[in-house]
Amino acid sequence: MRRRAVAAGLAMMLSGVAAAHDLRGSLGGADTLTPSPRPVPPRWRGSFWEVPNGGLAIQVPRANLERDVAVVLTGASVPEMRQPVTARVEGGRCVPGTLVVAPGTTLTVDNEDLLAHEFYVVRAGQTEPVVASELTASRTRRQLSLPAAGAYELRDQRQPQFRCWIVAGPGQGRVLPVDRTGAFSVSGLEDGTYTVKAYFEGAERASGEVTVAGREATVTLSLGGEAAPAHEDTHRHRDH
Amino acid sequence: MLFSRFWVVLLAVIAGASVAAMTLARKTYDHDRALDTAALVESDRRIVEEFLRRDARTRIDDLAPLAGDGALVTAMVTATRRTGDSPALIGNTITTRLRDLNAGLGPLRGDVLFAVDPRGIVVGRVGLNENTVGDYVGGIPLVERALAGYVRDDVWELGGTAYRMAARPILSEGRYYVGAVVHGIAIQQRFVETVAQLVPGASVVFFSAAQTYAGFTPVPERGGVAAPPVGALSEPVRTLAGRSEWASGAVSLELPEHGGRVSYGAIPGAAGMGIAVGRGLPSMPTDFLLHASKEDLARVPLAGIGAGVAGLIVVAMLFFALEFGAKKKRLAEAFAGLQRGPANRLDPVALTGFANDLALAANDALDAVVRREVERSGGKVRSVNDLESLLTAPGDAPQNVRLPLNEADEQRQWRELYEQFVAKRRECGEAADGVSWDRFAGTLRKSREEVVSRARSKGARFTVVVKDGRAAVKAAPLG
Numbered sequence: 001m002r003r004r005a006v007a008a009g010l011a012m013m014l015s016g017v018a019a020a021h022d023l024r025g026s027l028g029g030a031d032t033l034t035p036s037p038r039p040v041p042p043r044w045r046g047s048f049w050e051v052p053n054g055g056l057a058i059q060v061p062r063a064n065l066e067r068d069v070a071v072v073l074t075g076a077s078v079p080e081m082r083q084p085v086t087a088r089v090e091g092g093r094c095v096p097g098t099l100v101v102a103p104g105t106t107l108t109v110d111n112e113d114l115l116a117h118e119f120y121v122v123r124a125g126q127t128e129p130v131v132a133s134e135l136t137a138s139r140t141r142r143q144l145s146l147p148a149a150g151a152y153e154l155r156d157q158r159q160p161q162f163r164c165w166i167v168a169g170p171g172q173g174r175v176l177p178v179d180r181t182g183a184f185s186v187s188g189l190e191d192g193t194y195t196v197k198a199y200f201e202g203a204e205r206a207s208g209e210v211t212v213a214g215r216e217a218t219v220t221l222s223l224g225g226e227a228a229p230a231h232e233d234t235h236r237h238r239d240h
Numbered sequence: 241m242l243f244s245r246f247w248v249v250l251l252a253v254i255a256g257a258s259v260a261a262m263t264l265a266r267k268t269y270d271h272d273r274a275l276d277t278a279a280l281v282e283s284d285r286r287i288v289e290e291f292l293r294r295d296a297r298t299r300i301d302d303l304a305p306l307a308g309d310g311a312l313v314t315a316m317v318t319a320t321r322r323t324g325d326s327p328a329l330i331g332n333t334i335t336t337r338l339r340d341l342n343a344g345l346g347p348l349r350g351d352v353l354f355a356v357d358p359r360g361i362v363v364g365r366v367g368l369n370e371n372t373v374g375d376y377v378g379g380i381p382l383v384e385r386a387l388a389g390y391v392r393d394d395v396w397e398l399g400g401t402a403y404r405m406a407a408r409p410i411l412s413e414g415r416y417y418v419g420a421v422v423h424g425i426a427i428q429q430r431f432v433e434t435v436a437q438l439v440p441g442a443s444v445v446f447f448s449a450a451q452t453y454a455g456f457t458p459v460p461e462r463g464g465v466a467a468p469p470v471g472a473l474s475e476p477v478r479t480l481a482g483r484s485e486w487a488s489g490a491v492s493l494e495l496p497e498h499g500g501r502v503s504y505g506a507i508p509g510a511a512g513m514g515i516a517v518g519r520g521l522p523s524m525p526t527d528f529l530l531h532a533s534k535e536d537l538a539r540v541p542l543a544g545i546g547a548g549v550a551g552l553i554v555v556a557m558l559f560f561a562l563e564f565g566a567k568k569k570r571l572a573e574a575f576a577g578l579q580r581g582p583a584n585r586l587d588p589v590a591l592t593g594f595a596n597d598l599a600l601a602a603n604d605a606l607d608a609v610v611r612r613e614v615e616r617s618g619g620k621v622r623s624v625n626d627l628e629s630l631l632t633a634p635g636d637a638p639q640n641v642r643l644p645l646n647e648a649d650e651q652r653q654w655r656e657l658y659e660q661f662v663a664k665r666r667e668c669g670e671a672a673d674g675v676s677w678d679r680f681a682g683t684l685r686k687s688r689e690e691v692v693s694r695a696r697s698k699g700a701r702f703t704v705v706v707k708d709g710r711a712a713v714k715a716a717p718l719g
Contacts, residue, residue, distance in 0.1 A: 041508075043488060047509075052389060052390060053389050053391055053411070056416075058388055058390065091379045093376075115397065116511075135449065158509070159380070161384075
């Protein structure tokens with residue numbers, strides 16, 4: 001009984017000295033995320049074979065939360081990302097699928113693919129390049145500079161279906177890694193109110209506010225609709 | 241004169257027209273051949289592209305037994321479940337099986353062959369980087385679509401070599417996708433030569449913006465058109481991206497330095513590759529006789545050409561006979577008359593053309609003889625009438641001789657000369673109204689003074705002549 005009282009008193013003392021806490025979150029509604037169709041250019045049609053195997057139904061592509069969704073945390077105590085930002089191209093895909101950066105960020109495209117690419121940048125939904133295409137051989141990298149804030153798409157002349165979305169805007173904070181299940185976390189947050197946003201294919205699909213006050217906080221974002229309301233997690237509490 | 245001139249003009253016109261026709265024919269021929277060649281290389285390119293499409297379909301179909309191989313499917317199921325054996329051990333099993341299956345493909349044996357699990361991870365590999373597993377390739381369209389259930393082809397560039405790729409999904413029990421098999425054959429010289437056989441006489445090049453993968457230029461047949469070399473086709477590749485028409489996937493260019501035409505076609509795919517088909521421009525040969533066969537010569541209508549030439553020669557001879565025969569005859573008669581007398585001079589007025597010129601020259605010669613005789617005789621011979629003993633037979637009376645006369649006689653002779661001149665002008669088709677006697681006589685006086693002054697002669701004699709088809713008065717010193 002005495003030992004328990006001592007531990008409780010020590011915990012109270014520590015919580016008064018250090019106020020760094022965890023934030024845990026999860027993405028819901030992942031089933032509603034369907035990669036947008038990426039039609040091949042008209043002149044490509046009929047130039048190669050692409051027909052169903054005839055034995056089994058074609059699989060519908062599904063979003064990969066770990067690869068395709070970007071979760072960004074912003075708040076008064078969260079500094080903006082430091083330059084340069086690197087986009088890794090591997091196996092024909094961009095990792096992460098959506099990059100959230102501050103305007104004027106120098107973007108390094110690291111081609112770790114076994115194939116060469118001819119990357120160029122367009123504004124989202126447009127076709128006119130704002131950064132001209134250039135050959136980026138296998139195992140090489142290329143640096144891009146985005147002209148202004150906005151949503152962009154990194155594309156490839158050789159693989160028209162390739163996409164890497166770039167969101168350049170002010171107030172971008174810290175990108176949180178997301179696992180295959182949609183879970184994400186961050187440690188060492190000071191008490192305060194934070195905003196968590198989830199981006200998919202260059203668009204903000206969910207956002208929510210969460211207040212961290214003396215204990216670990218959790219947030220759940222629903223990608224299928226509005227962001228779930230932020231709430232404090234009362235089940236776990238860790239003092240430093 | 242008219243006939244011979246007409247004939248010369250006719251020959252000149254024929255020769256000029258022939259040269260012009262030959263030049264025009266050459267230009268027209270070259271222009272038409274240029275258009276034909278442009279259309280031909282377009283056709284060639286489409287033939288090659290269609291061949292590549294069929295070739296891709298063949299490779300896709302030939303992969304079906306491989307994708308359905310029981311041992312491979314079993315190994316892929318194990319790899320997909322990620323249970324039991326370690327990835328390296330499974331990779332060895334799959335690679336070994338792929339190697340055996342690849343050997344059984346015969347001519348379609350892949351230079352690169354690998355299996356991919358449903359997550360897009362390479363789980364077995366033969367050929368390039370053999371036995372290397374674990375790479376993620378699931379986002380590459382060929383693999384991504386195969387994993388989704390499509391059969392597909394593509395063109396890749398791996399390590400500086402272009403590969404014709406094909407992929408098929410691997411199905412387990414017809415109910416599950418357990419991965420895909422990806423197969424590639426390098427585009428090498430032998431393949432390009434095979435492709436080039438589809439378009440005989442044309443050069444074929446596989447290229448990307450950065451390099452030429454392979455190319456072939458055929459050896460021209462004897463008398464055939466040389467195809468542009470591979471380098472000539474590769475040279476403009478760098479400029480293709482800057483051409484607006486390249487967005488449509490095809491560009492046709494002339495190769496002026498090599499006298500050829502080339503058609504570039506983009507091959508959609510991950511390699512950013514293209515194909516170029518070029519041909520030389522046939523030109524009207526200048527050494528065509530060297531290439532003429534006996535059959536060609538037999539088809540030439542030599543008899544007709546010979547008859548035409550003979551006819552032209554006959555017409556030419558006829559014209560010359562008409563032209564020179566009559567004049568020659570009249571000149572001979574004039575000389576005969578001079579020989580017979582009593583005339584001591586030829587009458588140039590009666591002669592035309594070269595005969596007139598000869599008559600005037602002969603008269604000048606006679607005058608010269610007279611002058612020499614006057615000087616030699618010490619003045620005994622003072623006029624041509626005194627030459628009677630020299631030039632004519634005794635007793636012949638001199639006639640038609642123009643000698644220094646008194647003014648009345650001179651006026652009379654000039655009047656006769658005027659009338660001859662007017663008549664001759666009319667014969668020549670010239671207007672005679674504008675020539676007045678006073679003006680004519682004034683001109684004669686002036687000419688006489690000039691001749692006397694220049695030749696230091698006692699006078700001048702005038703004769704009416706036809707020169708270049710026009711009537712004229714010719715003055716000559718007298719005495």
